[in-house]
Amino acid sequence: MGRFSLVDGKDSASNRGFDDMSGGQANLLHLDVRGMHCDKCAATVERLIKGLPQVQRVSVDYPAARAIVTHSGELDLAALQAAVAEDGYSLSHRA
Secondary structure: OOEEOOOOOOOEHHHHOOEOOOOOEEEEEEEEEEOOOOHHHHHHHHHHHHOOOOEEEEEEEOOOOEEEEEEEOOEEHHHHHHHHHOOOOEEEEOO
């Protein structure tokens, strides 16, 4: 899988008031989440993603089955997918 560095005006988190802690530009990654059945599932997905390097913030929306990850630099989608797979969830990049 690929790495994402979303820095165009549409996906730039700094344009929405977010900055990474090092003073650089933060980026947003929009994901579809599968396998959630309740709000506790969403909290679990959020906790698992937050544990990865370069992840600054995570917002998981259970009813919409979506997540928004704020990160710095490049973020490996495969690492995100592996982090949640052991608990029965799957992620895909939202176009």
